Amino acid sequence: MTLYAVIFYVLAAVILVATLLAITRRNLVHAVVYLIISFFGTAMVYYLLGAPFLAALEVIIYAGAIMVLFLFIIMMLRVEKMAERPFSLGQLLPPVFLGLVFLELVGLLAFTDPGGRVVLEAATASPRTFGRFLFQRYWLAVEIVSFLLLIVLIGALFLGRASGRRRPEGTEGDS
Amino acid sequence: MIVPYGHVLMLAGTLFALGVVCTVARRNLVMILLGVEIMLNAAGIAFVAAALRWQRLEGQAFVLFIMAIAAAEVSVGLALIIRAYRRTGSVDEDTYDLLKW
Numbered sequence: 001m002t003l004y005a006v007i008f009y010v011l012a013a014v015i016l017v018a019t020l021l022a023i024t025r026r027n028l029v030h031a032v033v034y035l036i037i038s039f040f041g042t043a044m045v046y047y048l049l050g051a052p053f054l055a056a057l058e059v060i061i062y063a064g065a066i067m068v069l070f071l072f073i074i075m076m077l078r079v080e081k082m083a084e085r086p087f088s089l090g091q092l093l094p095p096v097f098l099g100l101v102f103l104e105l106v107g108l109l110a111f112t113d114p115g116g117r118v119v120l121e122a123a124t125a126s127p128r129t130f131g132r133f134l135f136q137r138y139w140l141a142v143e144i145v146s147f148l149l150l151i152v153l154i155g156a157l158f159l160g161r162a163s164g165r166r167r168p169e170g171t172e173g174d175s
Numbered sequence: 176m177i178v179p180y181g182h183v184l185m186l187a188g189t190l191f192a193l194g195v196v197c198t199v200a201r202r203n204l205v206m207i208l209l210g211v212e213i214m215l216n217a218a219g220i221a222f223v224a225a226a227l228r229w230q231r232l233e234g235q236a237f238v239l240f241i242m243a244i245a246a247a248e249v250s251v252g253l254a255l256i257i258r259a260y261r262r263t264g265s266v267d268e269d270t271y272d273l274l275k276w
């Protein structure tokens with residue numbers, strides 16, 4: 001087992017544990033902070049798998065921008081700790097069973113398929129190579145995505161603008 | 176020489192399953208959006224691993240687009256949550272039953 005493999009398995013364990021803790025927290029702020037740890041781990045996995053530029057973007061966009069956005073919203077919402085109503089056993093068993101079958105199948109597929117046993121060779125795509133590739137082959141997709149971001153900006157402004165008076169609950173009418 | 180491709184896929188699959196659990200089982204709108212983020216992240220790991228497996232840069236390019244989509248989705252989603260919160264004063268998903276007959 002090489003050093004890279006050890007690093008990968010440790011990172012995988014950290015990511016999974018942090019995500020598991022994140023999705024079970026009742027306090028939203030704690031959940032977001034655990035998820036930031038998970039995204040940092042993901043960034044390191046990207047780096048390990050030869051994508052340093054994407055690792056930087058993961059830290060900046062996911063762990064930075066998106067999670068800070070979540071924190072801002074949580075602060076604005078003044079969320080009281082809601083009581084999570086747990087599901088009953090009859091509701092819980094079928095999805096858990098199906099999920100286990102799914103995981104079993106995926107594991108079987110990943111381990112018995114000869115393509116899945118291929119050991120990844122370390123290689124790195126430098127940001128220069130990546131940028132050149134992106135703007136030569138996928139410039140149209142980049143343009144479309146930037147246009148999408150503009151649309152989203154307008155949409156978020158539209159949705160988030162202060163609507164006039166606060167309507168009491170249950171009354172109809174759009175705003 | 177890092178790890179077998181299947182192991183990375185297992186990591187991505189498990190992470191995706193955790194995201195699904197978070198989206199389906201939690202009752203808080205913010206947690207539902209967080210679950211979607213986890214799922215997109217898991218897809219990104221699978222794409223980067225595939226890019227390394229076949230030594231093609233397409234996988235990494237797609238991760239870039241996934242990140243843009245995630246940012247777009249989360250900003251619109253949070254704006255919707257704020258708007259719904261202004262209307263009902265709660266982020267519990269069971270509050271939104273206006274369409275229930």
